[in-house]
Amino acid sequence: MLEILKIEELKKRFRRGRTNKLSLENRILMTLEYWREYRTYFHIAKSYDISESSCYRNIKWIEDTLIKHPNFQQLTGQKSLLKDYFKDKTVIIDVTESQIQRPKKDKNSTTQEKRKNTQ
Template sequence: MLKKYKDEQEFYSLVGIKLQTFQKMVEILKKAEAIKKAVGGKPNKLSIENRLLMTLEYWKEYSSYRVIAKRYNISHTSCIRNIFWIENTLIKSGIFNLSGKKDLIKNKGINNNLLAIDATETPIERIKKTKITFFG
């Protein structure tokens, strides 16, 4: 799945982050995986780069785990496990965190602008199953 991109602008428009940021994330994830693999375990089917791309795809497009798993030819549970590991590892690194509420109040916002983040979850409307009867 990891492809060659024409330039950094194409990479940014398709992935959603700059190439330098991506490379920094890969570096952090490789260090974390080396520590994880020192204990032992089964090797992952996907490379770190592909797992990170999969996670970024999930964040950007908000596709379901099943759809992403199908694209990367892995199981649904493996997709969830990989995305959770990537998210948790990047959060624990401390480099990719958003400023907290106290920092925003202390600095009176970012560049004196109002910052609003919509983090609400909305339920998915599903078609109700109905019984089909044929008259004849």
């Protein structure tokens, strides 16, 4: 992962822009913490002393970069994983009818009120 991301980091530097506060190794560790522990961006950002939006951008960049690389084609996204999950599944639904008890209507249970201001 580190080798793949180092190459992409060098390509990214040619476009100029602000350098990242965290090293590439720390950003990978941050991404792995996000994947493994399901922590929020807020809590991860506080651990690394960066903003929540910066944490999100770093994790998103690493995910997108790894997904594009041929060695990580199993990370093609959640939608493709869901397609594979439901591919060979059979769903059985029980649709038998059953009666529902409903309250009986009678004059004692309903309250009738005289309407005022009716013409």
